[in-house]
């Protein structure tokens with residue numbers, strides 16, 4: 001089990017992403033480890049998504065390093081040979097949602113206050129093609145088109161209806177259920193399951209691998225625009241004001 005613990009809200013900073021990728025790589029190379037449950041140690045928060053401060057007012061070199069780390073994390077998780085189960089025990093916007101979508105199975109706590117989705121459009125930014133591809137592979141084209149254009153965050157019951165998560169359980173039963181699902185998936189021979197998983201995900205993974213440097217350039221170009229920087233600053237201010 002991997003438990004995110006980066007207070008206050010498990011934002012995906014460069015350090016967090018690097019550590020996450022290294023942990024995944026270690027587990028992947030450990031023949032005794034056939035599956036991983038991903039959850040959070042922070043109450044009410046799975047992950048608040050990419051750390052916005054990493055995308056504000058930084059150098060081009062920093063943006064490149066950060067984006068490469070985001071790509072690396074996704075390539076490792078989405079391309080993992082292990083069984084991956086997300087036990088979503090709190091809010092899961094944007095990059096948090098991407099992590100859950102990249103797993104093989106998603107179980108969410110049945111709390112309508114917890115929401116999940118790719119809300120990038122609400123921040124005035126665009127979900128990259130591989131976020132979009134991952135989303136489409138889970139919910140299908142029509143639901144993805146609407147959800148991504150509106151940048152919708154769905155409360156747990158709605159997320160279940162759309163197929164964004166596979167099931168809801170009472171919060172106190174989340175890890176028990178995730179373990180039961182893991183046992184069910186691990187009962188199959190690894191080889192057949194791994195080849196099937198790779199077959200289903202290969203095209204989407206290959207697309208980023210083939211366009212990785214181009215994607216970094218797009219990101220830098222996009223995020224460096226003054227209009228985008230302004231949107232992100234305003235969004236951060238809004239988050240801070242919400243408290244007072």
Ligand SMILES: CCCCCCCCCC/C=C/CC(=O)SCCNC(=O)CCNC(=O)[C@H](O)C(C)(C)COP(=O)(O)OP(=O)(O)OC[C@H]1O[C@@H](n2cnc3c(N)ncnc32)[C@H](O)[C@@H]1OP(=O)(O)O
Nearest residue numbers: 011048049050051052053091093094095126219222239240
């Ligand atoms: C051709 C086009 C090509 C385009 C290619 C480039 C495209 C670029 C794409 C970039 C992709 C980005 C994906 C992302 O993940 S962006 C991040 C999106 N995340 C969010 O919108 C979530 C924002 N946060 C919240 O909604 C809430 O914080 C919460 C998670 C629901 C928790 O709420 P709660 O009330 O418990 O906590 P607070 O809101 O008070 O937050 C506590 C402190 O944490 C700070 N915070 C929150 N989220 C983030 C974040 N994502 N990054 C950095 N910091 C964050 C918040 O400001 C508080 O700070 P404070 O204590 O100092 O006030």
